[in-house]
Amino acid sequence: METKPYLIFEQNGLLCGVEVGCVREIFFLPELTPIAQAPQDIVGAIDLRGEILPVMDLNLRFGYVWQEYSVTDSAIVIEWQEVRLGIIVDRVTEVKQIPAESITPQLSYGRDKPDAPDRFLAGFARCDADIIMLLNVDRLIRYSPDKTEAKIPVSAAAIQVEAKNLQLEIEPKLLAEDTKVLGKPHVFCPNATAEEKAIFRERADNLRLLGDRENSAPINMSLAVVALNGEHFGINLAVVREFTDIRQVTPVPCTPDRIIGNMNLRGEILTLVDIRNVLNMSPDTKSLSQAIVVEIEDLVAGIVVDEILDIIHLNLSDLATIPAAINSVNREYLRGTAFYEEKIITVLNLQKLFTKGGIVVDEEV
Numbered sequence: 001m002e003t004k005p006y007l008i009f010e011q012n013g014l015l016c017g018v019e020v021g022c023v024r025e026i027f028f029l030p031e032l033t034p035i036a037q038a039p040q041d042i043v044g045a046i047d048l049r050g051e052i053l054p055v056m057d058l059n060l061r062f063g064y065v066w067q068e069y070s071v072t073d074s075a076i077v078i079e080w081q082e083v084r085l086g087i088i089v090d091r092v093t094e095v096k097q098i099p100a101e102s103i104t105p106q107l108s109y110g111r112d113k114p115d116a117p118d119r120f121l122a123g124f125a126r127c128d129a130d131i132i133m134l135l136n137v138d139r140l141i142r143y144s145p146d147k148t149e150a151k152i153p154v155s156a157a158a159i160q161v162e163a164k165n166l167q168l169e170i171e172p173k174l175l176a177e178d179t180k181v182l183g184k185p186h187v188f189c190p191n192a193t194a195e196e197k198a199i200f201r202e203r204a205d206n207l208r209l210l211g212d213r214e215n216s217a218p219i220n221m222s223l224a225v226v227a228l229n230g231e232h233f234g235i236n237l238a239v240v241r242e243f244t245d246i247r248q249v250t251p252v253p254c255t256p257d258r259i260i261g262n263m264n265l266r267g268e269i270l271t272l273v274d275i276r277n278v279l280n281m282s283p284d285t286k287s288l289s290q291a292i293v294v295e296i297e298d299l300v301a302g303i304v305v306d307e308i309l310d311i312i313h314l315n316l317s318d319l320a321t322i323p324a325a326i327n328s329v330n331r332e333y334l335r336g337t338a339f340y341e342e343k344i345i346t347v348l349n350l351q352k353l354f355t356k357g358g359i360v361v362d363e364e365v
Contacts, residue, residue, distance in 0.1 A: 025320030030203035234347040
């Protein structure tokens with residue numbers, strides 16, 4: 001059965017998806033810089049590691065009125081052919097493998113000549129109890145209605161916008177107020193609190209400065225790709241000593257749940273740990289099969305994994321910022337994300353995870 005991975009996100013209470021192959025990175029929405037004379041749905045730009053990236057508001061692209069942004073909103077960077085831009089969404093949820101047989105290419109609404117039917121949609125996917133709208137990225141980026149195409153206002157709000165356009169020609173003094181109605185205020189998030197504005201600004205600064213930090217770092221990094229609860233993670237090979245199968249495990253009394261127990265590894269007592277709870281994942285110790293032996297400073301431990309998938313060499317220029325879907329409490333334990341065979345892998349910062357994540361047990365029993 002042929003399947004294809006899609007990045008799923010929420011927008012205005014709807015579930016949408018884009019092909020993972022066109023997604024470059026995901027991050028929480030930063031402060032945007034307005035752009036003069038940009039298309040109506042392009043609400044600003046950001047400095048992304050030295051690249052000026054335009055950002056699209058999906059609400060405006062779909063024809064809805066502009067809505068205030070929130071610090072919980074996310075930006076997805078998509079690339080199609082030679083075009084790269086960000087799209088603002090409410091929340092990124094997960095990556096789903098969707099079978100081709102579950103996709104309905106087009107819906108019939110019983111109309112002979114619908115007005116640009118489903119122009120931004122590649123189809124509708126059935127996933128359990130959900131219906132996911134799959135976006136056609138090419139049309140999302142490039143579609144522009146023909147001037148001869150019949151236009152039917154989709155709502156009273158659309159009529160109000162047209163009226164406001166005419167009014168602007170007569171009363172220029174109303175420009176500041178009208179831009180709010182049209183959907184593109186000159187000031188980013190004018191109604192945000194001082195704390196929210198500081199968060200947006202800090203995110204923008206971090207994205208801009210990330211390029212400077214990466215320029216002084218090594219170009220490549222070797223990673224072990226592992227699976228945990230169906231998700232993929234990358235572990236820097238610089239701290240990996242070896243891979244091993246898990247054999248007889250001896251439980252250690254009076255230790256936290258993350259300590260699985262001890263194992264005899266060629267005469268050395270190796271402590272096995274489960275890092276899932278630190279990453280806000282459900283623990284799963286029913287089928288202990290493989291472990292990665294890591295050595296960080298003076299600490300040697302075995303990290304329990306579901307499967308060791310591959311060894312890859314990652315160019316740090318391909319390492320993106322942490323997805324907004326990842327719980328912000330644990331972001332300090334993550335270095336970034338990258339693509340691996342059309343899947344998103346999260347690169348772990350094991351040094352911080354072991355030193356600050358409570359993995360090390362130093363209390364006396």
